[in-house]
Amino acid sequence: EDQVTQSPEALRLQEGESSSLNCSYTVSGLRGLFWYRQDPGKGPEFLFTLYSAGEEKEKERLKATLTKKESFLHITAPKPEDSATYLCAVQGGSEKLVFGKGTKLTVNP
Amino acid sequence: EPEVTQTPSHQVTQMGQEVILRCVPISNHLYFYWYRQILGQKVEFLVSFYNNEISEKSEIFDDQFSVERPDGSNFTLKIRSTKLEDSAMYFCGARASRQETQYFGPGTRLLVL
Numbered sequence: 410e411d412q413v414t415q416s417p418e419a420l421r422l423q424e425g426e427s428s429s430l431n432c433s434y435t436v437s438g439l440r441g442l443f444w445y446r447q448d449p450g451k452g453p454e455f456l457f458t459l460y461s462a463g464e465e466k467e468k469e470r471l472k473a474t475l476t477k478k479e480s481f482l483h484i485t486a487p488k489p490e491d492s493a494t495y496l497c498a499v500q501g502g503s504e505k506l507v508f509g510k511g512t513k514l515t516v517n518p
Numbered sequence: 519e520p521e522v523t524q525t526p527s528h529q530v531t532q533m534g535q536e537v538i539l540r541c542v543p544i545s546n547h548l549y550f551y552w553y554r555q556i557l558g559q560k561v562e563f564l565v566s567f568y569n570n571e572i573s574e575k576s577e578i579f580d581d582q583f584s585v586e587r588p589d590g591s592n593f594t595l596k597i598r599s600t601k602l603e604d605s606a607m608y609f610c611g612a613r614a615s616r617q618e619t620q621y622f623g624p625g626t627r628l629l630v631l
Contacts, residue, residue, distance in 0.1 A: 443619070452522075452609050452622040453561065496561065504549070504574045505563035506611075506620060 411436040411501045415509035422487055422516050430482040430512045432497030442480050443506065444473050445496040453496055456482075487516045520544040522612050522623035530629045534599050539626045541593045541610030550593045551611035551620065552585065554578070561609065567593065600630045 414433045422428055434442065441460055445453035457466045459475040466473050470491065472483040482495055494513045498506040523542045531537050543550055552564040565575045567585050584596045593612075597604055610623040 440617070445622075450607075450625075450627070452524075452624045455619055455621055458619050498561075504551070504566035504616065505576070506553075506561075507563070508561040510560050 411499055411507040413497055413499055413507055413509035415495075415497050415512050417512060418510065419513045420515070422484075422514070424488055424516055424518050425486050427483070427485045427487070429484070430495055430514070432480040432482070432509055433478060434480070434497070434499045435478075436499045436501040436507070438502045439499060440502070441500045442475055443498045443500070444471075444480070444482055445498065447494045447496055447511065449494075456495075484514070487514075489516045489518050492516045520547075520612075520621050522610055522621055524608075524610050524623035524626050526626060527624065528627045528629075530631065531600055533602055533630055537597050537600055537628065539595045539597075539608050539610075539628070541595075541612075541623055542591060543593055543610070543612035544614075544621065547612035547614050547621075549573075549613045549616060549620075550585075550587070551613075552595045553609045553611060553622075554606040555609065555625075556606045564595075597628075600628075602630050604628060605630045 412435045416431045444456040447453050457473040462477045470485050474481045494511040496511045498508045525540045550567045555561045565579045566573045582598050587593045607625040609625045611620045613620045
């Protein structure tokens with residue numbers, strides 16, 4: 410059974426304080442690892458797709474990396490508007506995405 | 519980001535009543551999904567739909583649930599006889615192919631009383 414574990418569950422940062430979120434996964438035949446941002450009461454908003462170990466993608470202050478067992482979402486010099494829950498999901502041999510519980514990020518000004 | 523829309527944004531219903539949740543996927547997307555998120559819990563897969571057929575479903579998706587795309591645009595999720603435990607956010611997902619990114623709508627918050 411595919412599984413995703415995200416850590417930490419919650420993270421508080423000061424504005425400008427860089428950090429990383431972790432997503433550990435087990436999956437049969439990884440077809441994609443996805444990062445989404447979710448604001449309260451809203452749907453997941455797509456950030457990145459990673460397909461193979463060693464791949465990296467960047468968008469503004471965010472950078473996602475992938476190894477054979479985990480992915481990291483690095484946040485550089487975060488701003489208060491980066492506050493959200495960040496979701497990691499994997500797709501294995503089937504149609505569905507399997508999600509982790511997310512990391513709730515709070516960035517204080 | 520491509521936009522998936524959902525209606526209604528909120529739905530309150532009595533236990534045992536039928537509800538229909540609607541989704542308008544992105545026009546060139548062919549694969550459609552429903553997920554749900556109970557408050558404070560993970561986003562969970564319910565069902566995938568392609569070429570007017572269910573291609574995969576989870577254990578949650580029992581006989582009380584059904585999906586269809588009656589007019590080639592709207593994609594609906596019907597819950598025939600709602601239970602208290604059906605209270606959750608329901609998200610519609612869509613993608614152009616099995617290899618591409620799955621995009622989600624803003625969700626319908628369902629409350630069963």
